Amino acid sequence: MTDNDATDQMPENVPAPTGEVHEVGVRHGMFGVHGTGDTSGYGGLVRPTVYPGDAQRPYGGWYDEVADALEVATPRVVIDRGEITFHVRREDLPTVAKLLRDELKFELLSGVSGVHYPDDHGAELHAVYHLLSMTYNRRIRVEVTAPDADPHVPSLVPLYPTADWHERETFDMFGIVFDGHPALTRILMPDDWPGHPQRKDYPLGGIPVEYKGGSVPPPDQRRSYN
Amino acid sequence: MSTDYYASGADTTDGKVFTVTGQDWDSIAQGLSDEEMAERVVVNMGPQHPSTHGVLRLILELEGETVTEARCGIGYLHTGIEKNMEFRSWTQGVTFCTRMDYLSPFFNEMTYVLGVERLLGIEDDVPEKAQVMRVLLMELNRISSHLVCIATGGMEIGALTVMTIGFRERELVLDLFELITGLRMNHAFIRPGGVAQDLPHGALDEIRSFIALMRKRLPEYADLCNANPIFKGRLEGVGHLDLEGCLALGMTGPVLRSTGYPWDLRKTQPYCGYETYDFEVQTWDTSDAYGRFRVRLNEMWESLKIVEQAADRLAKLDGAPVMVADKKVAWPSQLAIGSDGMGNSLDHIRHIMGESMEALIHHFKLVTEGFRVPPGQVYVPVESPRGELGAHVVSDGGTRPFRAHFRDPSFTNLQATSVMSEGGMVADVIVAIASIDPVMGGVDR
Numbered sequence A: 001m002t003d004n005d006a007t008d009q010m011p012e013n014v015p016a017p018t019g020e021v022h023e024v025g026v027r028h029g030m031f032g033v034h035g036t037g038d039t040s041g042y043g044g045l046v047r048p049t050v051y052p053g054d055a056q057r058p059y060g061g062w063y064d065e066v067a068d069a070l071e072v073a074t075p076r077v078v079i080d081r082g083e084i085t086f087h088v089r090r091e092d093l094p095t096v097a098k099l100l101r102d103e104l105k106f107e108l109l110s111g112v113s114g115v116h117y118p119d120d121h122g123a124e125l126h127a128v129y130h131l132l133s134m135t136y137n138r139r140i141r142v143e144v145t146a147p148d149a150d151p152h153v154p155s156l157v158p159l160y161p162t163a164d165w166h167e168r169e170t171f172d173m174f175g176i177v178f179d180g181h182p183a184l185t186r187i188l189m190p191d192d193w194p195g196h197p198q199r200k201d202y203p204l205g206g207i208p209v210e211y212k213g214g215s216v217p218p219p220d221q222r223r224s225y226n
Numbered sequence B: 001m002s003t004d005y006y007a008s009g010a011d012t013t014d015g016k017v018f019t020v021t022g023q024d025w026d027s028i029a030q031g032l033s034d035e036e037m038a039e040r041v042v043v044n045m046g047p048q049h050p051s052t053h054g055v056l057r058l059i060l061e062l063e064g065e066t067v068t069e070a071r072c073g074i075g076y077l078h079t080g081i082e083k084n085m086e087f088r089s090w091t092q093g094v095t096f097c098t099r100m101d102y103l104s105p106f107f108n109e110m111t112y113v114l115g116v117e118r119l120l121g122i123e124d125d126v127p128e129k130a131q132v133m134r135v136l137l138m139e140l141n142r143i144s145s146h147l148v149c150i151a152t153g154g155m156e157i158g159a160l161t162v163m164t165i166g167f168r169e170r171e172l173v174l175d176l177f178e179l180i181t182g183l184r185m186n187h188a189f190i191r192p193g194g195v196a197q198d199l200p201h202g203a204l205d206e207i208r209s210f211i212a213l214m215r216k217r218l219p220e221y222a223d224l225c226n227a228n229p230i231f232k233g234r235l236e237g238v239g240h241l242d243l244e245g246c247l248a249l250g251m252t253g254p255v256l257r258s259t260g261y262p263w264d265l266r267k268t269q270p271y272c273g274y275e276t277y278d279f280e281v282q283t284w285d286t287s288d289a290y291g292r293f294r295v296r297l298n299e300m301w302e303s304l305k306i307v308e309q310a311a312d313r314l315a316k317l318d319g320a321p322v323m324v325a326d327k328k329v330a331w332p333s334q335l336a337i338g339s340d341g342m343g344n345s346l347d348h349i350r351h352i353m354g355e356s357m358e359a360l361i362h363h364f365k366l367v368t369e370g371f372r373v374p375p376g377q378v379y380v381p382v383e384s385p386r387g388e389l390g391a392h393v394v395s396d397g398g399t400r401p402f403r404a405h406f407r408d409p410s411f412t413n414l415q416a417t418s419v420m421s422e423g424g425m426v427a428d429v430i431v432a433i434a435s436i437d438p439v440m441g442g443v444d445r
Helices: A063-069 A090-102 A163-174 B025-034 B081-085 B093-097 B105-120 B128-156 B160-181 B203-226 B229-235 B243-248 B289-316 B346-355 B357-369 B409-421 B426-436 B440-444
Strands: A022-028 A046-051 A076-080 A083-087 A108-116 A125-133 A138-146 A152-154 A177-179 A209-211 A214-216 B010-012 B015-017 B041-045 B057-063 B066-073 B376-379 B382-384 B387-395 B403-407
Touching: A063 A076, A063 A083, A083 B376, A090 A125, A090 A138, A090 A152, A108 A163, A108 B387, A108 B403, A125 B387, A138 A152, A138 B376, A163 A177, A163 B409, B057 B426, B066 B409, B066 B426, B081 B093, B081 B403, B093 B105, B093 B403, B105 B128, B105 B376, B105 B382, B105 B387, B105 B403, B128 B160, B128 B203, B128 B289, B128 B426, B160 B203, B203 B229, B203 B289, B229 B289, B229 B426, B289 B426, B346 B357, B387 B409, B403 B409, B409 B426, B409 B440
Parallel strands: A083 A138, A152 A177
Antiparallel strands: A022 A046, A076 A083, A108 A125, A125 A138, A209 A214, B010 B015, B041 B057, B057 B066, B376 B387, B382 B387, B387 B403
16 A cells, blocks of 8 residues: 555545445346447447446534434435435334424425336336434435335325325325325326326327438437436 | 307216307306206316416316315326436437426426536536536526526416416516527527537626516516415415424425425535525425415525526636546537528538548547446435426436436426315415416426
């Protein structure tokens, strides 16, 4: 080891400890072209999609205080880019939310945001809650998951009435069923709409647009470089 | 008397249904009195109605003129912006989200861009001038947004002068936007890493004369409204929601501050250097529509103070960069307005098409492919004119947002409609909703 060790200069280059890498799917190729056209060899690239791993104690600052209080739910804690996320089991969500609201003074639930990870097998649907403590001026994120086959998450409406429309929206867009919600109906899409539009397996739709003799395919059918 | 076929009513499985088109109350009252159904009337108000603030549908259950139940039907303006953003590059996403809450486009751009910048880890690299320009534009935008709120709110209770002068002043702000960004709305001006363009020549003079003019004109609103007995009679005590109710329902912005709680993200969780500006958080202690009006009025004065400070800083930052130095994020071309009035970048086109193959590759990699953003998720809220506006931005390491969800304050605050209007008069529903100031583009996204 020298003073110029690369990992000293760039801490992000330190390899994550074994078993703590949270891998969600893989990315193939580089230029979005499959089957033809790519002679560069980059098309054969396979890269895992790795989300930030678990944080190690001590988390520092008030993070430990909150984490101690939530110890009953044994959350997986991720601290990334200055934001703390508690991944809890969905059955623990009401307990955790009640603790957060009553003991830790997270008075305000900013909202519920659904995310669909089709390659996160067994936990495809994520419901992400952003909470704000105005008393202590703190923000945390609580994340729960549900498999596609059983898309149920307990509702937080009894604890945070503001979750009402947010959960309806998440149900509308992702099909996550919030058990205990007083009236879980669609909110943005028409009542008889088939499917849940924000899921990754739901097509964007659209028709080719013709302009000056050229034709532009709809966005989800264009060549993508993702 | 001419026969109004629609107002005469039609029998359906849900009871008798009347279509009200205005000036037909007599025939409806007659139709109602025919049967024993007058005690409970369900009124569908909107989605096309001049005083529901856009395409908001209200379902009101009335007893006489008292509202017993009020529910909102939303979704009429849903355009799938969040879904669309998943199919465009990170920079193009700005073009979509600016269209959500069309009265405060810069705030939509700002919260998304702050999220992208935090994901990229370039928050501290954004040049000072870009941050000052962002603050300047956001505060001008706050003024124009509050003006529309006060103007339309006034119009809905019959104060038409408030409406005309409100839109008169808003026009001045929109002229400034057009001068600085090229567009009156849907600017897509705030980009990941900075802003799209430098301040044009003469913009600071225009801003200064605007500030001077606004200092003369803002008192007109106070003169017209503050002590006006009719205005106060319509607003005072209407749409009451105390602090406890606000927190339970997730209310933020002027509604929260009208309860006397000075929560403003610009002070409590500063971004873009707001901690370096001198301004006060405005509160009122009545928790009603009148308090919200006064909070908005006072906030315009504070915004004017910030705009002035930002203009002073910009005067010292002449020629400073407005985009991060990292060429892997910053847009390679700078648009210029040609003789035909259209924006293009002829020098850049000549460079990439005729001079440098590497520049062409770089242009393609950045503009067509887009930059990659390391995997992760962030939530960076800003204080929009309506409250906490936040973008939950998730990246999977690609050149497009994996998910961008906007926590829009209009959406959240509109949930308070029932609490604010049940038990009150029909006419007060309009005032209560106007005091929330929902923008349906933001509600439905």
